[in-house]
Amino acid sequence: MIPVLLIFIPVFAGLISFLLKNERTVKGWALVSSLIVLATSIGAITTNNPASTLFDATWLPSLGARFTVSLDGMSKMLVLLTAVAFTLVFVATNKNEYKHTAAFYGLMLLTQAGLMGVFLATDCLLFYFFWEFALIPVYFLCSIWGGKKRIAVTFKFFIYTFVGSLFMLVGILYLYFLTPDQSFSLNSFYSLKLTLTQQCNAFLLFFIAFAIKMPIFPLHTWQPDAYEQSPTATTMILSGVMVKMGLFGVIKWLLPIVPLAINRYAMPVMILSVIGVLYASLIAIKQDDVKRLIAYSSIAHIGLMCAAIFSQKNIALEGVLIQMFNHGINVIGLWIVANAIEQQLGTRKLSELGGLAVTAPKLAILTVIMAFANVALPLTNAFIGEFLMFNGIFQYNIWLAAVAGISIILAAVYTLNMVQKIFYGNTVTATEKAIDIDNNVFLSLSITAVLILVLGVFPQPLIDLTKSAVHLLFVK
């Protein structure tokens, strides 16, 4: 029953949110709802009772599609991430002003429902449904509340991902007709015995969607623009949770179904990913806009995760799972910082910032923590994931690991660049009158920081949560 709650609490909360009039009520309502979802998701990760982790109902009997949602280790973790992310976002952006507040929060909550659905669905058609369901509110969020070039940029984003998901739809149909019982259920898909050609067909069709969503080089160009132009709250969700959809898809919907194809395409995909990692890191060095910088940094991180998945080593996969969570937390932290800066100073340009540590020491300290989590310093959460992932890539191919490893140097360069240009030096016009962050931002950043450190020192609970999922993927 829990999975259903996880999906439908945000749906109803979102629909109700549309009807609310008062701005503060809406914000409070959204926060309350996200807290309830958070509580539910904590319940979800602690339970193992099949009655509460699985829900199955008829949906489209004639098509062989059922409304099946269930929790396994991986989805538990991602559900938790989604819940945490939304709570953090709502807390951190509480002071942001939006026109049509009710609609904004309504759409945000609907996005949450979509994301939950993606992570929970074990029926492929349902998965596809939620996949798109998560996208549409985001389209409106970005187009209505975004920056100057929002319409064109969001549209590019939408078309890009939509093309991808249509390919996936063809792939889903392709596999569906190969299943013996004409069913969309995950188990039928897992029980498929496919020839190499069939696997390759299915792989290519699915992977385009996932690759665009992640995104991996060279399909990434929608992302920096979209991140830059979206309202920050949405950007947080986009980069914190939504990009995980692609990785999640590969792990859950590709890896066990088309192992031969994965094996066959592993090398090219990994090379692309590694190129993307370096490419994005190098571009990040030159970025002047904080949001774009974080965007490229995110592309680099995701590229590494993609490479790790395709190494097909269970240690790397474990790393990816952990990193999905950790990257989500970290990048949201960075966005909160970016948002705090933009809200207060009205600029995101590194060249217009400087010396903020003088006027906003709390923000500076917390940002430094985020920054070092971003460069995967040991004892921050990101280290564990990267450590395991690099291990796996290393097992697959030493040279790839070595080349990808350059990114840990480049990551230090661009991240520290950012910290330096924002916080160090003497104050400039933009930062002279800045005041330190308010309690909301402080609270959310502190939570993030605590998560970063706690998971950096005690990653084992997260590993234990997802261990079985990784194991199952390789047993199949």
Next chain:
Amino acid sequence: MGITQSLFWFLSVLALVAALMVLLSKNPVHSVLWLIVVFFAISGHYILLNAQFLAIVNLIVYAGAIMVLFLFVIMLMNPNTETEPRKNFLVQIAGIVAGGCLLTVFISLVKQASEMNNKTALLKTGNIGLIGNLGKALFSDFVVPFEISSVLFLSAMVGAVVIGKKN
């Protein structure tokens, strides 16, 4: 070559020549008249094929009623204008070439159509074209389409009214 054959060839040539003249006449009135000639030739064929009812109907309905309607309309519009400015020469050539190709393809297809070899259309004999038999069939087996065609007429009538009525 018997008389029937001679008639067949005569009517065929007449139909074709008249049809061509429909195209070639500059004056639309002449076109109408040539078309009537075509209809007459075709009616002649019907008679040869012993489809007397259709021959008559063709004359009355087509050559008579419909063509007269055409004539009225043309007269109404302005009989004296040396009608249309000719179409762009290239377009005409293109049209003729396309038509020629189509005809060539048709002919080659019919030539290949071996299932039609040794089949003939019965001339002068047979009674299915007789009005009695047709009438019987029309009011027994084909009563439904017959009735339904009234809907067609009705809609055409309503249509003509809607279009023609002055606001």
Next chain:
Amino acid sequence: MSKIIYLVPLFPLIGFLINGLGRKFLSKPLISIIASGAILASFIVSVLLFINVKNTGSISAAYFDFINFANVVIPFAFQIDQLSSLFLLIITGIGFLIHLYSSAYMHEETSHHYARYFAYLNLFVFSMLLLVMGANYVIMFIGWEGVGLCSYLLIGYWFKNINYTYAAKKAFVMNRIGDLGFLLAVFWLINKLGTVAYVDVFANVSKLSQADITIITTLLFIGAMGKSAQIPLYTWLPDAMAGPTPVSALIHAATMVTAGIYMIARSNILYTMAPQTQAFIAVIGLATALFAASIALKQDDIKKVLAYSTVSQLGYMFLGLGVGAYTGAVFHVMTHAFFKALLFLGAGSVIHAMHHEQDIRKMGGLKKYLPITHITFLLGCLAIAGVPPFSGFFSKDEILTAAYAKNPLLYYFGMAGALMTSFYMFRLYALTFLGKFRGTHEQEHHLHESPLAMTIPLLVLAALSVVGGFIGVPEVFKADSHWLEHFLSPIFAQSAALTESHHLSHSTEYTMIGTSTALILVTIIFAWKKFSNYVPNEGENEGFNKLLANKWYVDELYNSIIVKPIELFSGLLKNVIEKNVIDGAVNGVGKLVVASSRQLRLIQNGQVGSYILIMVVFIIVFLFAWINDLTIVRFFNKLF
């Protein structure tokens, strides 16, 4: 005893947390008491552990699984053996002195920044302790990167000065380059052995192929290059002098930079089994020693001289490691920690007195104003120069002797470096303390000896610099007198078993010691004479001197062959490739669609005639396709 191990890093951590979180509420004296007290507590525990280890051998403690997945199990475990307990003493001991010193040195800071400073220092000690206490390479790596972080924070402590933050960034990034090597070595170990715990790795070292060992050791050494500032990754260290002087003393002289030595000494068995890597280390170490020393000759910034001297001394240590003199290297780490900390703190005292003037050309004659500083500094100089019987003499001698045994050429070069060391140290000494004061009158007016909190550490360290060498008196003087070698022997036993020790004859050793001492003394006197009455001279930095004064233009070289190309390349990627090629392709598809739309709609020209013409054409096409259907179908089947 193993139950109290965790206390060692815990105290600094607590100190860090209290000072870090309470920086708004705590008063300055309280802050310094908390910070110093934490380190002192650690020191006491370290002493207890040291005694325990000395008596009963190594102890270890595992706390929780840091990473436990499939066959990779990495516990969060500490291992205290002879090597690490020695380092513990150095770190906490010198750390405490430096904390004490800092409490006075940093008194001008606001309490807010004061607390931040001490929090960073405590965090640094914590990381350094993790580095040396860890029972496996991953825990070591945590500390390894942790000290990099703290170094970054402390170098950039005065963050308002943007140049300092550049230095901090440079330090971190260069360290990271090395860290990548370290990390790859760890992966290699996990991949080949499935474990990173020292005990298991060293026990299973025979399972590794020769190539594996060579690669692993090389990669680890690359890590050490970054952390211990060896060629080519040394340039961050001189720049790191941007941090407060006690920081330089603690991090960039006494502790962090020796992490590389510690790591290699720790992995001695691997290195012993990889003679190629050892040779490589020896060459790099020696080259660094000479190169840095040559630069130090012409530096005018008091801290820069010491910084290059540190790089140079680290080179000696690597030389020692490279020639298999592990004990010697560790010994030199220890003595170097004493005298280099002393020198830095002394320099700090001078700077303090000079109101943050660091240019030695503008000093001079400070002898009479700063007596304690002067005496202790002189002792430090003598120690670093290797004058018997100061501590530096013993440790340096041990390394050079071992080098001679390996290859006399190494020794000769090493000796040349030692001479340079004595020259630039006494140049420094003479310019600072001798002659006439060359600063402004205002500075002269304010010159005074530093407070007690600063001079006590100086005195303690001076004492240690003087007597510290006696724990490792060479065999040649007295048999079984090398206490350190004896103490550390369990660590290096496995390596020792693999190498036949070729002892030099006593006469050779005596000759070497005699010659070197004589040469050093000559150099010292030369420098003393030359610079005791120094007058600034415009034309002195010409030709070769200019090259040295500008540090061989290495920074500029790096800038033009590495940094600039990368910048240009990223600029190219950002502005051309990303914008025009990749995004251009995406947008190009969009534009193509729109353009084709513009063209395609022209077919819809509004003319019935052409519509029908097209239809007729397609009817012909359809008929044709139908006639030739098999051919076309076959064609398409081939196509797809």
Next chain:
Amino acid sequence: MPIQYYIYLALTLFTIGIIGVLTRRNAIIIFMCIELMLNAVNLLLVAFSKMHNGIALVTNKDSMVGIDAQLFVFFIMVVAAAEVSVGLAIIVMMYRNTHSIDVNFLNRLKN
């Protein structure tokens, strides 16, 4: 008469009709050409009707096979008549508004 002759004849007439549609601009002439096409079809249908009837007569003297084609022709005429009434009404309406029945004149709607 061999059926091919009729087929050729009908198809030729049909094609002439098509060519007329393609080459003329006068809406009424185009319409007439379409009527010509319909007549070609009618002729073909009647010929086929007699062909099938002839085949059937061999076995059954009173066979009515093929009568449906003749009735089909009848219905085609019905439809044609209806079409003519509507079509001419449209042409007249057009003429009233534009004083032209040139189809090339009809190009407000394009692209």
Next chain:
Amino acid sequence: MNAIILSALAGVVMMLSGIFTNKQSVIKLVSIIALLVLITGNVLQTYGHCSIQIDTKNLLAFSKAGLYFNTLIFISTFVYFILSGKAIEKAGVNVAEYFALIFFVLCGVSILTSFNGLLMFFLGIEILSIPLYILTGSDKRNLKSNEASLKYFLMGSFSTGLMLMGIALVFGATGNFSLNATGQKTAYDVLNAGILAPVGLLFIFISMLFKVSAAPFHFWTPDVYDGAPSVFTSFMSTIVKAAGFYAFIHLFETKSYDLGPSWKLLLTFAIVLTLLVGNITAIFQHSVKRMLAYSSISQAGFMLFSLYSSNTLAKEGIFIYTVAYSFATIGVFAILIYLKDYTFDGYNGLAKTQPVLAFTNTVFLLSLAGIPLTAGFFGKYFMLASAVKAGAPLMLVIVAVLFAAISVYYYFKVIQAMYFKQGDAELNDNVPTSFKTALIAIAIVIILIGIFPSTVLNWLYF
């Protein structure tokens, strides 16, 4: 049979009602009642209560599917009356006649869903077409309307000629107009044994491509849809087109009607070309109405998949597609008619002034674009699924989805104009609450079908 007779009668009633009353609202009311009677009659027949039993001599055959389709069409017409009834009143003076003509079209539709021979097929098509020529030209003063009407008429008659030639050839080869009988005769491999029958079928095929406005025989569509009064464009592009498709499939669903191996090839060609022309050309349009005309071409491209695969899935699909497509398009047109300016800019800022219109229009457009959670998604889904099931080359399906993605471009341009652009969309008229309610109801239906298409499908199998 109920549907055919009742719709013809309803037409007559409407025709006469114009004589007795001039009140347009009364006429509209009568038409709605007549339509409800029609629906009832059809539903009754579906469940075996045929009130008028006529022996059709095997010329008509009433199948369940056909009757269901009738119902769907009638319901769509009902929706159309509800949403656009007011617009029909305003389209001209001959309101009663317009309704009559619409009912005659419905009669044609009913024939097309039940024909069992080429004769009835032909009559059905003609009954369907002739009223449309008139409706297209019903705005007599408007030159565009005139032009559209004449173009439609000329080209429509031309395609009728083609169809008749096809029928004649088929008859020549088989001696029969009946679908079943013809089927028996041509059940052998046409390639070896015959030429005339397949060529004839090819002609019928082409003329049907014309009717459903598939490329390369689509040329009439944009001009006619653009020129016709919007309210009738709405009718033509939805209800009539869907019926055309049903007839098309009905005609070619028996396997024996096979054009040989190239059959699929030609169809593939038509599908790809239709999608290409429809989608690509729609992008550059400035007028939303004309864009919708092209979009209807592209939708036809998708619907052609049902012909390509001709399996049960395809048939289910065409039902869903019809509902999804018709409802959405009718809705979009109903809103379009309220606007002063038919260009994209005319929609600027509609969300601010008319949130309900903007929202429902968004739902309709999303459905047209085939975004999940709307009925349109399942329409496309079924089409693609049936094609994959029928073993279509994956390339073809991929091409189709790529074009679907392109279609998002122009549909979303409207959404962008409504929500994200500044402006004051001007309306012709006040929007009555009842209209808004109806729009919302239909939007909800579209979403419900988008989530539970099974409800519709189950009803089919009931």
